[in-house]
Amino acid sequence: MKKIHFSEWGIDSPRYWGMLAVLGSIVAIAGGAVYYMEHNGHWVTGMTNQVVWGIPHVFAIFLIVAASGALNIASIGTAFGKKAYKPLGRLSALLAITLLAGGLAVLVLDLGQPGRLLVAMTHYNFKSIFAWNIYLYTGFFAIVAVYIWFMMDRRMKAWYKPIGIFAFVWRLLLTTGTGSIFGFLVARQGYDAAILAPMFVIMSFAYGLAVYLLVLMFAFKADGRELGATLLKRLKNLLGVFVAAVLYFTLVYHLANLYGTENHAYEAFILKDGGIYTLLFWGGWVLVGGLIPLGIIYHPGLGNTRGGIVAAATLVILGGFATVYVIVIGGQAFPMAMFPGKTIIASGFFDGVNGQPMLYAPSLPEFLLGLGGVALVLLLTFIGIRMLRFLPATLSDEVADPHHAKP
Amino acid sequence: MSRTEQQGRRVFLKKTATAAAVAIAPGVMLHALPAAAAPRVEAVSGKIRWGMLIDASKCADGCSDCVTACDKENGLDLVDMPAGAEEALWERQRPRWIRQVKLKDNLSGKITNLPMMCQHCEKPPCVDVCPTGASFRRADGIVMVDRHICIGCRYCMMACPYKARSFIHAEVAEKLTHTPRGKGCVESCNLCVHRLDNGESTTACQDACKHQAIVFGDLNDPESAVSRALKKYPSVQIRADLKLNTGIRYSNV
Ligand code: SF4
Ligand code: SF4
Numbered sequence: 148m149k150k151i152h153f154s155e156w157g158i159d160s161p162r163y164w165g166m167l168a169v170l171g172s173i174v175a176i177a178g179g180a181v182y183y184m185e186h187n188g189h190w191v192t193g194m195t196n197q198v199v200w201g202i203p204h205v206f207a208i209f210l211i212v213a214a215s216g217a218l219n220i221a222s223i224g225t226a227f228g229k230k231a232y233k234p235l236g237r238l239s240a241l242l243a244i245t246l247l248a249g250g251l252a253v254l255v256l257d258l259g260q261p262g263r264l265l266v267a268m269t270h271y272n273f274k275s276i277f278a279w280n281i282y283l284y285t286g287f288f289a290i291v292a293v294y295i296w297f298m299m300d301r302r303m304k305a306w307y308k309p310i311g312i313f314a315f316v317w318r319l320l321l322t323t324g325t326g327s328i329f330g331f332l333v334a335r336q337g338y339d340a341a342i343l344a345p346m347f348v349i350m351s352f353a354y355g356l357a358v359y360l361l362v363l364m365f366a367f368k369a370d371g372r373e374l375g376a377t378l379l380k381r382l383k384n385l386l387g388v389f390v391a392a393v394l395y396f397t398l399v400y401h402l403a404n405l406y407g408t409e410n411h412a413y414e415a416f417i418l419k420d421g422g423i424y425t426l427l428f429w430g431g432w433v434l435v436g437g438l439i440p441l442g443i444i445y446h447p448g449l450g451n452t453r454g455g456i457v458a459a460a461t462l463v464i465l466g467g468f469a470t471v472y473v474i475v476i477g478g479q480a481f482p483m484a485m486f487p488g489k490t491i492i493a494s495g496f497f498d499g500v501n502g503q504p505m506l507y508a509p510s511l512p513e514f515l516l517g518l519g520g521v522a523l524v525l526l527l528t529f530i531g532i533r534m535l536r537f538l539p540a541t542l543s544d545e546v547a548d549p550h551h552a553k554p
Numbered sequence: 555m556s557r558t559e560q561q562g563r564r565v566f567l568k569k570t571a572t573a574a575a576v577a578i579a580p581g582v583m584l585h586a587l588p589a590a591a592a593p594r595v596e597a598v599s600g601k602i603r604w605g606m607l608i609d610a611s612k613c614a615d616g617c618s619d620c621v622t623a624c625d626k627e628n629g630l631d632l633v634d635m636p637a638g639a640e641e642a643l644w645e646r647q648r649p650r651w652i653r654q655v656k657l658k659d660n661l662s663g664k665i666t667n668l669p670m671m672c673q674h675c676e677k678p679p680c681v682d683v684c685p686t687g688a689s690f691r692r693a694d695g696i697v698m699v700d701r702h703i704c705i706g707c708r709y710c711m712m713a714c715p716y717k718a719r720s721f722i723h724a725e726v727a728e729k730l731t732h733t734p735r736g737k738g739c740v741e742s743c744n745l746c747v748h749r750l751d752n753g754e755s756t757t758a759c760q761d762a763c764k765h766q767a768i769v770f771g772d773l774n775d776p777e778s779a780v781s782r783a784l785k786k787y788p789s790v791q792i793r794a795d796l797k798l799n800t801g802i803r804y805s806n807v
Binding site (some may be wrong): 150185187188189190194196197199200214230258259260261263264267270271272274275276277278281333334335357414479483485486488489490491492493494495496497498506517 | 574620621623636639643644645646647648649650653654655657658659660661665666670679681682683684685686687688703704705706707708709711712713714715716717719721722724725736737738740742791792794798807
């Protein structure tokens with residue numbers, strides 16, 4: 148195998164600074180939205196005492212889940228010793244850090260008291276999975292940072308594999324932890340399912356890889372690096388496997404729910420009469436995020452074009468947002484079954500009168516905050532690849548995969 | 555400001571009250587205070603467990619006296635709709651500690667009215683999930699929020715099976731000294747903890763209920779009214795399947 152060289156992102160300065168300026172403005176607008184929401188209070192958002200987590204949580208959870216998934220590529224290279232993936236590791240680790248940073252920023256800025264972050268750092272309730280997540284996230288930053296360092300520093304070569312394995316285990320914990328945030332909410336029917344945590348892991352594989360693919364293809368195209376067709380094909384096939392796995396888990400999740408009588412009402416809500424949630428489930432989660440990308444990926448023609456791969460990855464991400472929306476918001480909109488065998492016909496606190504779902508209409512500032520998180524991820528990533536050597540000089544098939552058969 | 559005056563007056567009454575109930579005006583009774591009431595210095599003890607029995611058959615259709623009384627007692631009526639807010643949305647955002655719920659049995663069509671509030675779970679999910687420990691359960695069974703360490707993450711609201719909690723969505727201009735309240739924190743019914751800590755033994759909702767649907771007291775004391783009522787009538791916990799051992803029980807649901 149040829150030695151791989153890494154170099155800084157070489158796009159011309161005006162273009163680089165232009166992109167930073169655009170992304171920076173989006174982040175600044177999000178900052179304004181945060182100020183507006185925190186200054187006034189959450190009444191300016193669509194969130195209520197019934198739907199307490201809104202759009203910011205959808206973005207935050209998507210980004211956090213994608214973060215651990217983005218690290219997968221590096222793990223495949225290190226922990227599983229797949230040579231072809233090794234040159235891809237640095238970018239994968241960088242994306243893991245930036246995605247997590249973006250997600251956490253959104254999460255924290257949506258707190259009722261973001262100024263009390265220090266309190267969260269000093270007061271722990273060890274029973275709380277949320278508190279554990281604070282450790283998991285901080286640890287993730289540290290471990291991945293060390294991982295990147297060992298990847299870049301040849302003197303640390305001996306430690307490169309152990310830290311890679313450690314990082315891989317940690318990322319599994321992290322996504323399980325994120326999934327468990329919902330798993331612990333036994334009172335809410337949509338979340339009371341053991342399969343939720345592993346489903347989050349598999350979702351992270353798909354979303355993380357989709358983000359990775361898009362960033363890789365864009366970064367390589369922008370400064371004219373070569374990205375071999377064989378490598379690309381591998382990655383897109385991997386994406387196909389992950390997307391299929393998400394669909395499989397989705398199926399098992401709903402079948403398991405349908406098996407238990409107590410969950411029939413929730414299933415009916417998501418699968419057929421939940422309005423927007425039903426639409427997002429079938430249209431977003433299943434179709435846009437699952438079946439269409441699968442169709443593209445395995446289409447003999449489309450699947451081998453770069454446009455097709457970009458489209459598939461984009462759809463996986465859009466479908467991913469729909470998925471998280473259905474889980475986070477749909478799970479809250481469905482009224483809790485407080486009185487089995489009875490119907491609530493009047494309530495002074497919107498308890499799902501006559502089984503009606505809770506209302507939630509997202510507001511603009513919430514969206515801006517979420518988008519700001521995404522912009523922050525890209526901003527940090529672009530700065531990272533520009534300043535340090537994250538990108539392999541070439542990923543042409545000869546370099547990336549010595550064993551590949553010449554066509 | 556009249557509210558502070560009221561506060562002062564209550565403290566004054568408390569100081570002057572010695573043993574029996576004090577009649578302030580015809581029909582208004584201030585409940586008996588133990589002569590040696592100096593409870594603020596004592597730690598809350600686990601010997602007591604505060605709780606309630608709510609008799610749904612006595613709870614009258616269309617009545618919301620307990621809600622009004624709670625709003626007043628805990629300053630919830632002082633939380634004004636912010637200028638520019640949309641009323642329908644604000645209704646869903648304003649805090650409530652207690653609410654009226656009307657139920658219809660799916661089989662028999664029987665109608666039941668009952669008040670819902672924090673059920674003061676012995677194993678409170680809200681406390682389990684709270685990352686900072688702001689949500690806590692006192693030794694005497696009262697579950698409440700420490701507003702100084704609540705970061706407003708709303709995880710407790712996600713976890714509560716009774717939807718008992720409210721997030722403060724807006725700046726609150728006026729508040730009562732015994733019920734501090736801040737934008738961005740979560741709160742819920744605390745069984746009028748300020749009254750209990752001052753040696754009183756009733757809650758505002760109980761006092762307000764003309765139909766005697768609410769019996770409040772110490773569940774650990776077999777002689778208390780609530781314990782005797784619990785012994786006498788069959789009662790249930792809402793969502794007993796979750797095994798939270800709630801401090802609030804219902805009969806005739
Ligand atoms: S009813 Fe809800 S708020 Fe009250 S103790 Fe139980 S879980 Fe906590
Ligand atoms: S909102 Fe406050 S009380 Fe509730 S879980 Fe978060 S920190 Fe704890």
